[in-house]
Amino acid sequence: MSESQAQMEPLQPDETKFTIRKKVWAHMSKNKLAVFPKPYGRIPNFQGAEEAAARLLDLGPFRDAKAIEVNPDKPLAPARALVLAQHKELYVPFPRLQECLMKKLQMDEKLDVKMVVSRWGIEHTGTKIDMKEEGIAIDLLVLGSVAVSKDGRRIGKGAGFADLEFGIFKELKAITDETVVVTIVHDSQVFDELPAKLFQKYDVPVDYILTPTRTIKVEEKLPRPEGIFWHELTKGQLKGRKVLLELREKHEKEGRDVTLKVPNPDDPPNRFPLFRRRFDFKRRQNRSYYQNRTMKDQIQNDNGQKDGALRRVVKFKDSKSDNTQENLENIPPQNKIKKKKKKPHIDYSLRVSNIQKNVRVRDFKMALREKGIKPNNITWKGSRGYCYLHYAKTNQKVEKDSEAINGVIEMIQDLKINSNVEKNLNVKVMEPITRIETVDVTAV
Structure with missing residues (x-):
């Protein structure tokens, strides 16, 4: 051992x-x-x-x-x-x-x-x-x-x-x-x-x-599964899995028993609930709802609000109940829901294309930093061969056709991301994109 x-x-x-x-x-x-x-x-x-x-x-x-x-x-x-x-x-x-x-x-x-x-x-x-x-x-x-x-x-x-x-x-x-x-x-x-x-x-x-x-x-071989046991599978396990659906259809034509298992809600859990990982971020965001459930008796108002209304009470601070407002003030700052930060205004964007699919966003950011190029945000679509660099004007005298922008375009066209990339990048000035998903340029 x-x-x-x-x-x-x-x-x-x-x-x-x-x-x-x-x-x-x-x-x-x-x-x-x-x-x-x-x-x-x-x-x-x-x-x-x-x-x-x-x-x-x-x-x-x-x-x-x-x-x-x-x-x-x-x-x-x-x-x-x-x-x-x-x-x-x-x-x-x-x-x-x-x-x-x-x-x-x-x-x-x-x-x-x-x-x-x-x-x-x-x-x-x-x-x-x-x-x-x-x-x-x-x-x-x-x-x-x-x-x-x-x-x-x-x-x-x-x-x-x-x-x-x-x-x-x-x-x-x-x-x-x-x-x-x-x-x-x-x-x-x-x-x-x-x-x-x-x-x-x-x-x-x-x-x-x-x-x-x-x-x-292993000295002594254990018995191996003989194939698929349909009575051990549920309908949910087959959903969206073309391979299993085709195999079941084939077995059904051959006359084999393909009856599926009916899940029993009383069965004890034996598998890690993988689906919960997708909600971890939401749980952290709504910490006041998930971590302060023990405060429900303190936060209830005179009308006897139920636990299901707790999240609504915490979020809206203009509640008519004085007791609720007093209790909300006692909630630690780290447990209160934070307002989303307003995205910065974008005046113009540069579309960088001809990016090879094996280029990662972190390599692209490092190459930009080495050239002193600092966009406000990046929309990364490297798997599709392009990305957007978004800029907000700090000086109203700077226009799209200014020497500063042209200089940035020339530097990007000559950009060498890594030794495996041979293609030259194409750069085009674009109009502002109002709805985007951005990547923080400071994050690597």
Whole structure:
């Protein structure tokens, strides 16, 4: 047992997959073992992912494999790069199975390998592989994990996509029971054992566990899922996923039972509520509503306002209730809703086009700073090949055709963003854009 795992809280008899995930995420975050992005709700990225991925070179199944599938999780990016560097066929499941089954990635002379294996590269450079593709044979699977035991039991982030992908590959005969499954994790994510009662017939076990410090081979193979279990899936899990819908339609024509599971609202939660991450920012904005719910008895007015009106009372300070106004004055300043800052007036904009898609906004900002170009705001559309620089006049005598503006245009046209960019930028003076989404030019 590693030193980092020795500090983790021991598992209790009543543990669930959900509670185990929370312990791993909290442990990695507290001990600064995780790196960007934050580990909660995902397969955690960790320090030493490159060293762990390099251990693939010592595996005989990896050396013998011709086609390898690596999941799109962030900590597996070094493994994806290694597969391409070894001139093997690389397949990556499309995130959440929304667009296609998976994509085939290849080296690109114009792009760095790190860009190719990134989330952007998977979406924009990969070749789509759908259900109708024939003759695909995957020799090795590389999965991410939140927790894994030395006997091969694996816990993912809770969305179930790795298990679904395995089942689909099995249905399409792209993999067999002999296909080797590898997971790459930090040492602290490895447990001596995980409760067997938590695992179902659709859970995918692993054959090898790679960490930054060791390679663990599972001695006794656990049973593999035979395919897709439709009675374990709900209608909501199929919504918007073309691959699953097509496979279900195919099975229905073959006479197989494709009855879906009816969700039970009384079932205890076993998965991290991923959807809540999207509302974190709103929660912080409305802190007075979410953090001051205990003040409802103090803020109620003479008419007995209900808790549902609390947010309205806090926001509108012109309430007719004297008691409410007095209590509002006692709310700490940091808990009051702040008014949105008014966007600065824009007099004119410069449209900069011919931007290569691999250019990032931070590189563009740094190049502008080196030339002394300081627009008030930037509207970045780099993925479409252009952006806008917005200016507010500080001197009314400065006109669009002035030497100052022409000088800025000339500097931008000669701008060298990085060594990989060969195209010259095109600049055009535009009329003001009234409704825009801007990027703070001071932020990198």
